[in-house]
Amino acid sequence: MSRREFEAPARLVRALGHAPDAAREDAAGWPAKVPDLVEEVTARLGLSVERVQLPGGRSSVVVLVRRPDGTPAALKLAPPGAHPEREAAALAHWDGHGACLLLDASVPGALLLERLQPDVTLRSLPEAKALLEAAGTVRRLWVEPPAEHGFAYVAERTEAPAAAMATVDDEIRPLATAALDARAELLAEPAEQLLLHGEFHQGKVLAGERTHWLAVGPVPVVGERAYELARPALDRLDDLVASSSGASTARRRVGRLADSLDVDRDRLRGWTLFRAVDDALVSLREGRRSRAELLLEFAAWL
Incomplete structure (x- = not known):
C-alpha cells in the first residue's frame, strides 16, 4: 500500500485548519505526519493495514486493520489536542455496553478499537x-x-x-x-x-x-x-x-x-x-x- 493511501481525509484537514485554539498550527501540520504515524503504530502493535476509512471524520484518521491473529479492528489516530485518553477512559468504563470495545490504548495518540461496519x-x-x-x-x-x-x-x-x-x-x-x-x-x-x-x-x-x-x-x-x-x-x-x-x-x-x-x-x-x-x-x-x-x-x- 502506497504512502498516499495513508493521507488524512480532506474533511479532517479542513477542520484542523480552522481549529480555534492555540494548537492550530500543530494540528494543521499533523496530517502530513499521518503516513509515518500509521507505519509506526501498526509496527508496534503488530497490525496489518487494509485501508484508511473514507470519507472519515473531522477529528481523527481511522485505519481498518487486522490484529496478529487476523481479528479485524479499527485503528484511530488523533491529532494534537484531541485527548484520546479521555475517549479511552469512557470506552473502558462502558466496556462494550452501548459502545465499541477498546482493545488497546498503549500507544499515545492512538486507540485500537473493535471493528464495526464503518459504512x-x-x-x-x-x-x-x-x-x-x-x-x-x-x-x-x-x-x-x-x-x-x-x-x-x-x-x-x-x-x-x-x-x-x-x-x-x-x-x-x-x-x-x-x-x-x-x-x-x-x-x-x-x-x-x-x-x-x-x-x-x-x-x-x-x-x-x-x-x-x-x-x-x-x-x-x-x-x-x-x-x-x-x-x-x-x-x-x-x-x-x-x-x-x-x-x-x-x-x-x-x-x-x-x-x-x-x-x-x-x-x-x-x-x-x-x-x-x-x-x-x-x-x-x-x-x-x-x-x-x-x-x-x-x-x-x-
Whole structure:
C-alpha cells in the first residue's frame, strides 16, 4: 500500500485548519505526519493495514486493520489536542455496553478499537426507525461516571462556545443571546450528573456484529441527558428545514425525543437551542455557510 493511501481525509484537514485554539498550527501540520504515524503504530502493535476509512471524520484518521491473529479492528489516530485518553477512559468504563470495545490504548495518540461496519450508520435507516434505535443505544451509555474521573462537566464544556456567542455580529446576536440565556437558566438548576457520549448523533452509531448498533467517537462529558439529546434533535436537518411544516416538525421532534427517554421537554429545548447556535458558529468558522444557515433557522424555530 502506497504512502498516499495513508493521507488524512480532506474533511479532517479542513477542520484542523480552522481549529480555534492555540494548537492550530500543530494540528494543521499533523496530517502530513499521518503516513509515518500509521507505519509506526501498526509496527508496534503488530497490525496489518487494509485501508484508511473514507470519507472519515473531522477529528481523527481511522485505519481498518487486522490484529496478529487476523481479528479485524479499527485503528484511530488523533491529532494534537484531541485527548484520546479521555475517549479511552469512557470506552473502558462502558466496556462494550452501548459502545465499541477498546482493545488497546498503549500507544499515545492512538486507540485500537473493535471493528464495526464503518459504512453502515443509523442514517441508513428510515427516520422513525433511526430515532428508535438511537434512543435504545444512547440509553445504555448513561451511567454513573467512574470515581475520580477526569471528564469535563457540561458547564465547563460549554464555556468556550458561550464566550464565542457573546462576540457575534448583529445578524446572529438575537439567537446567540437567547442561547446564552437558556444556558444560564439550565446551569442554574440542579441536574443529574451522568457520563455522556458528548457528541452522540445518528452518524456516530455503527452496525456491529455482537449487537445491532454501537456508538463510536465519544467526546465524554458529565452532565444531564437533555444536553446529550440536543445533538440527535439536529439530525437530518436538511430534510427537516426543507419540509413545509419545518417549525412544527422541529418542535414535535424535540418533544418525541424528550418523551421517549423521560427527559424534560423544556430542558431539551434549551440545550438544543444552545447547541444549534454553537454548531452554526463552528460551521461558519469552517466555511460551511449553508450548514450554518440551516442550524440558525432550526434554532429560530425553537
